[in-house]
Amino acid sequence: MTxxxxxxxxxxxxxxxxxxVTxxxxxxxxxxxxGAAADPFxxxxxxxxxxxxxxxxxxxxxxxxxxxxxxxxxAQRPIPVVICSAATEKGSQLxxxxxxxxxxxxxxxxxVDTRQSLVEASGRLRDAVKSAARARVKQRTARPLVVEKKLTADAMLPPPVETRARPKTERIVCIGASTGxxxxxxxxxxxxxxxxxxxLVVQHMPPGFTLAFARRLDGLCAINVKEAEDGETVQAGCAYIAPGARHMLLQRSGLRYHIAVKDGPPVSRHRPSVDVLFRSAAxxxxxxxLGVIMTGMGDDGARGLLEMRKLGAATRAQNEESCVVFGMPKEAIALGAAEKVVALDQIPREIVLWHQAAHTAAAE
Structure with missing residues (x-):
């Protein structure tokens, strides 16, 4: 941006x-x-x-x-638009x-009822506006507050360390995304x-919207999609969306993965944070x-993806051409966290090929 x-x-x-908001x-x-207007007219x-x-x-x-x-x-003259809406069921669907x-x-x-909620809303609004200004939008056919300290994933869990060998048959995919x-x-x-x-999916999204988002995807996908719940076991054929305003971590008990949903401070200025999910996966x-970082502003997820790669995980980043905002993938690529950089439409293929290769290796 200039x-x-x-x-x-x-x-x-x-x-x-x-x-x-002004x-x-x-x-x-x-x-x-x-300027500010009271209605679309x-x-x-x-x-x-x-x-x-x-x-x-x-x-x-x-x-x-x-x-x-x-x-x-x-339809007439595309301009980046950010929706500012109340988190009611009707509002989230719209x-x-x-x-x-x-x-x-x-x-x-x-x-405006508490200072903390206003501080968090302030940062989110400003980031969203500046991110949208960088976004690629396409023509569609008609149809003083204190700045929060930027924390790392250390605020939620210690850095990952290599421990004993893990079974080669269990596979998990972790995806992080933001704007777009x-x-x-x-x-x-x-x-x-x-x-x-x-x-497991972290999409930067306010509370009240993630449940509707998961339900919308569940009706469109062959896999099951749901909002993640604390303590539930991760099942194959299911995607779990991190609840808005709460961190989601991958944990393990024996041979089974399960999900932890936790409160905590914003990490990389986000809650849920991609860095927190990726570190727990590492x-x-x-x-x-397999870690995948996709379109979004900022650097959340870049360090976590690098931690995943250092501990042997496969890692992918979305390429600039297919991103709405090439921020998070760009930072991950700069750190050397991404093994491969691929277009959006190639990410499903990467997941399938990685999963098939794992089964082939296990059979051998």
Missing amino acids: SQKVRVLIVDDSASVRQV TILSEDPDIEVM AAARRLEKELPDVILLDIEMPKMDGLTFLRKIM AFEALEAGAVDIVPKPR GTEALAEVLMALPADSPGI QYAGRNA
Whole structure:
């Protein structure tokens, strides 16, 4: 990005939300709020005069809903759009329809009841806006707050160490994604056969949305997809989505993998964190794991993927051309964490070939 500020248009029918979001974004020296509109019609009049770099858009509004407005934007003149929505069941379902229509990210509406929740919302909003400004968007046919200290995975578990040899027959796939990841993950998981190994997924997403995301994918995929629960056993043919605002770790008991869902501080400024998942996979799965880092802003997952590779895991990174935002994969590649860099549409094939090679080696 250049040194120019990211110019944002806020579209929300709540005056209090417009005020709070304007304050949060304006405190970032790299962001300029060019205006705020109470409904899509007022926003459209503003867009006739000047175009923002990013639109922050509510879903449920009077006169015209945000989803209809988004489809019009993406069909006529695509602009990066971030959905700012309440985490109700109806709101989360509509938000995922918005992602399918071309929005690049979802952020929760900021709460002002506690300072901590406002601090976390502030960082998430600013990161989402700056990430969206870098995003590749395609034309669609109509259809002062304290900055949190950036922690590493040490805040949740110690660095992995090589211990005894692990059985070669158990396989696990761990995937991390952020901006652009919801649709990218759908493409990957929909292409996988029902007999795929167990898959753990961290997608940066606010609480309240991960359950709806998992249900949406479950209806589209041959594998089962669900929101992860603490203590459950990892089953082949199932993908587990980390709950919003909680870390997900892979653990092991005997020959079985199980999932731990834990509270804790944000790691690499995210909760759930890809670094936390990848580090736990390095420790408990080692060479029996495949780590995949996909589209997203920042560096979450890069160090964890390197730890996986050092302990014998196979590792893949999505290439720049197929990423909405080439941030997380870029950082992982720079660290030497990725054995291979592949396009999005090749990731399912990489998972299948890796899994087949493991079975062939076990048979020999």
